[in-house]
Amino acid sequence: MSSLKLSRRSLFKLAGAASLAACSSRPARAILPYAKQPPELVPGIASYYATALVEDGLATGVIVEAHEGRPTKVEGNPDHPSSGGATRAIEQAAVLGLYDPDRLQDITERGEPAPWQAIERALAIGRRGRTHVLLEPTSSPLVIELIGRLRNAGTTVSFWSPFEKRESLAGNAIVLGRPLQTRVDLTNADVIVSLDGDLAFDLPRARQLADRRQVIDGTSPIARLYQIETCYSTTGIVADHRRAVQPSELARTASALLAGGGDDPWLAAVARDLKRAGDRGVVIAGERAPAELHALVAQLSAGSRCVAYCEPVVFEAGTPSHELPDLEGVDTLLVLGGNPAYTSPAFAAKLAAAQTSIYLGLYANETAQACRFVVPAQHDLERWDVARGDDGTLTPIQPLIEPLFGGRSVAEMLHELLGDRPIDARDELAAAWPKLVPAMRFEAALAHGAVPNTAAPSIADAKPSRVPINAPAPVAIELALRPHPFLHDGRYSNNPWLQELPETVTKLVWDQGAQLSPATALAHGIANGDVVELSSFDRAIQVPAIIVPGHAEGAITVPAGYGRKGAERVAREPFGANAFELAGAREVRLTRTDRHIELAVEMESPLEHHRPVALGGTLVELRDGKLALGKYRDAVPTLLTDMPRSGPQWAMQIDQTTCTGCAACVMACAAENNTPVVGKDQVIRGRDMHWLRIDRYIDDGGATVIQPMTCQHCEKAPCEYVCPVEATTHSPEGLNEMTYNRCVGTRFCSNNCPYKVRRFNFFDFKSHDPLRQLGANPNVTVRDRGVMEKCTYCVQRLRRAEIDAAVEHRAITVPKTACAQACPTNAIIFGRLDVEIAEVRRRPHSYAELHDQGTRPRTQYLARIRNPNPEIIG
Amino acid sequence: MTAASAAAEEADDPIIIGNPTDEQLSDQLLSHTWRPMSRGWKLAFLITGAGTLMLLALITLTVLRGIGMWGNNIPAAWGFGIINFVWWIGIGHAGTFISAILLVLEQQQVRTSINRFTEGMTLFAVVQAGMFPLLHLGRPWFAYWLFPYPAEMDTWPQVRSALPWDAAAVTTYLSVSIMFWYLGLVPDLAGVRDRAPTLWRRRIYGLFALGWSGSVQQWRHYKIAYLTLAGLATPLVISVHSIVSLDFAEAGLPGWHSTIFPPFFVAGAIFSGFAMVVTLIIPARRVFKLHNVITARHLDMIAKMLLVTSSIIAYSYICELFLAWWSGNRYEMFEQLHERPFGFYAVGFWIMITCNCVITQALWSRRVRRNVVALFVIAVLVNVGMWLERFEIIVVSLTRDFLPSSWHQYAPTWVDIGILTGTFCFFGLLFLAFLKWIPFVPVSELKELKHEELGK
């Protein structure tokens, strides 16, 4: 038969009919193998490279997964002290930032495309005249060396980032004499008093805190955390005791603590607790708190073994070069990175003063629009560099991909300004390496992603002196200007993943929300979504208000990152205003306007409605066996038959005590599983697509609990028996599988899911942008419209591990799900029911969510255990 | 009123007024099929036709853009689509109940003269209903996966789910209804064929009359087949809505997870079906001047049926509330005792109670039952109430289930409302066409009944 066909084929070929109508229904598809295949690459096998993502000069070591040269997923680097294997949501979303179609793609002069020669000419002129270089804070030895050469040549250099470490260094300068960097280590902490500190997003500290708060059965003590803050942060959720105060009240609180608590019984109890803890007690302050508070906190923590000081890791941090320059008489201004025109509206006016301005950046943002020349920069995943972690650890940065849009690096621009001959970035780094680190070969450092033992040494003689600090007077409405937990100072505002990531306390997405307490809102007649005007002297902004139970009275928290006016399409979408307009203002006037907008809040009801949902108790109750969570654990009778079991039995345990609600898991899940972004309108309609959500419940007293919620992989899954086409089934490993290509979209499964963790593609939500598609995980189907989807326990990783084990004829290496891998506190544990999970599941505070529904979930929870100070009631 | 006088009144109350000859009956009941259309008819066709086109446009939009054009979300993954489905399929129950069950029970007196009408209503309601399960799918082009066929994927539908049963039940019901309706029509189609004035009309009706000649043998076969189909259709009346109710009862959702659902749903279906019969028959009776064959006694009997089913529904509501309380289940109690009567959608609940259980109590009065306007108003309100019942069951349960974190309000979109309106128009269009071109009063059966009744 086939030979007959062949002869027919040959005949046609002889006849020269090259384009034949195929004898099959399949359209022809080409395969394009490499002409020269890189030796380290096997198509279909992911490669992993260690590199780092840099924010305000500080590197977080990451390991990036790449498929055939496309970076697709960022994981933390366990060998890097700033990561410890974990990431924040921001790092997880970096891949989407790389493949951003709004990134600058061409060199422009006043908006018109220009050749690189135009920049060369401008810089050549700059060499001769008065030139100023404004950089983002940096810790790169390469760049620091170039800065030295520039200064010798008469160029002035300064650094700016709105939320870099500034106040803590200034505060330390008051009590230590010079701006030293505080180094907190909670490994041995027993009592932690945090004054507006945000531990959740400080990865090493979050991990240390979690390690100190591991609850086994209540018999061993755990660290106690007090949080005194203005806006409800996730640290406040985690804390055993929390108090909401105006920002200016923080310094008075610290003074009172220094004086043993004063006449405030609550503070007195805290002070006694601190004293009892001795050198295992520590007081920390948030970076946004004023220098005075940091000075007081340094005094409070004097003698604590948890606090040390070191020279600032960021170059010249805490010195006047980190203030915005006066551009008087500057001919040529180079703005290399950052977005000062947005983060400092006062500086925006000065920008025009420079005759020639050159901006190097990723986006056509406000600064790019104000500058004459604009040069596309390199994304962190596209560049060679070296930086230091928060503790000073030297971190090489290597690219995962050639610059997508031919971007330039900061070093390249500085070289050009110095008139150096062009040098290959890798060669430059490799050449400089032996001088930087004699002990470790360049290639070894690249593979490792961090150079061990390069942390900045602690300064032993740094002892805070007692300096009297005057606390500021209280005001009627005090402004707290804060970086957004995900958008930071607006630099990530064009990342749709981060825009659609619900902020844990407010559950707000896409829009700015000025947070205020219910009482303050009531006093001003403000309801959720009302647009309020905040004014200070002649400056005013209009932002939508969101009421947060537990927020300090007489204060309003405004997150930065909104009111973006650049050319970035996503960043311009949210409703909001530039909070930096009010930078420096302490007291603001709060007035309600007539406008109202519908806020996209991902959770309608904040209450638990007295249901046993997110369970919890105190350490003492647990120890004394009074928690009695057994009734939320035992299997209830069922009519459903048992599924056949074989292979590893996968399960998950989520610890509500150590979970900080940082949402890194949510973002990691989106990055791993190709979940789409749906936009504000669809979120309001109730169609968000996150497979993992962080439920937060506020009790009648304003206290908040959180609970990560995703598919529970029920052994008796209600979704399975209602699917008419068996698109959702049970695997022998206990997975509740979802077969997208079999789904017809009746949505019955979602109706019958008691946890409502299934997500439906109501529209064609997937991205059609070819650039965005490069970031998709090739091992997970991109879902079409009309199909249901949900958490799969990262089944692609499980299958990978199984296949690897089979191919190498060995036992399986238990993989981590994306959420568990990203978790900074190891609050999510994944593994086999009888091995990795066995011990945690036996703990007395392990429980099954909605256990009375008889679902027998494979994912179970460890109840939230608080460790309250017995002296403090309530 | 004494029992004797009531019985006497009943006897006075004929099911056919006067003593028309067969010829007169034929002329009265068949001539509308060939009479030219009046302006009013044309206008009605125009309006319902336009509405049908709108329905088609909105269906196209939904299929092209996705189910997101509707208001559905997570948690309310079902919304207007399934509400409309259950409502329409419920309406589609009265027809078969009247024609099949009453035939089997030999209640020709009540049945004849309205059975064809109700069968038509059933059929067209099932057509409306049948669209929704298909349309509400995320990927309607794979709807055939719900049917068992030897797939090259080696896959089968899941028999534990109510949905394949639902698909089977609805398609069975539709096909049996069509056959039953059509078989009954044959002698009357032949009647039109024989009386219609123009040749092409006679030919068309002749084609559909399948060569009916009215021979004794044909009548014999016809009677056997008709009774057999009635026998087949009878259990379907019970089974279809029972299976529809399992779409809910099978789930564990508070407000759905209840063993009373099958009888509760069947009663509700017949209730809403009878209400729709009244809604349609009162105007039709007036337009076609059928007071002599669809008499006050017919309406009275339907009204009594409404009262009976309304009482069953009221009992079911009380049962639901009692069972929720008796179960001690916090989710059921919250759903039934708090959310439905006092929650976000409480207005719908109280309108539902008023329409389905309170207003119908007026039907105890013979005067109300005999008052055409009052009866019509009550019937329309019952239709509204029964639609809201499905809304309460589906939307309130879905939007307020176990974890408060997943609660989310449901609101229909303009497409939802447009499609519901469109189905009214499409139903109206089909019904108007039915009234205009098809003998909607079974003339042959009526003649038979007349001879039996008057011959006594």
Place this chain on the structure above:
Amino acid sequence: MHTYARVSALFPPWSNTATYVALIAAVVLGAGALVAPIMYARSPYARGQDDPVLQPIAFDHRHHVRDDGIACLYCHEGAERSAYAGIPPTERCMGCHAQVWNDSAAIAPLLESWRTGTPIRWQRVHSLPDFVYFDHSVHIARHLDCSNCHGRVDEMAAVYQVAPLSMEWCLDCHRRLAPTRTSCSTCHR
């Protein structure tokens, strides 16, 4: 009698036969409409079987495998480690063809690819939907021979698909040889 005459005038005498034929045809066509797609889906045409694919270079497996004795995995070495068996890079071909037949017109596109560094556009023979995550390596590790699925490629002048590559076909083997690997997420994720 009068009535009878009117009826007979309506339709010609053959209309009864026409009705019977129409009814039978409706039944047959209806059944056909159900059965035909089921049969079509299993046809070699629909499955893309037995259809030799024309390649940009008339690469002959008979010569390379049977005559030269080159093992499958020499060129498709990804099959041992990766999900994809892979098509060898131009470099691999040039390993030999830099020396042998390097002036043949038949391999001109190969030399062109080597010179310019642009990939050769080979035409796909075995194509699975994107939602199927087939992995070559684990099948090789489980000692399946290439020919189990690909047939005797060493006897093909131009490669064609031998197996139907339908889910039924995959499952048939899995149920016999790997009964615990029949859950959906084995292949779909």
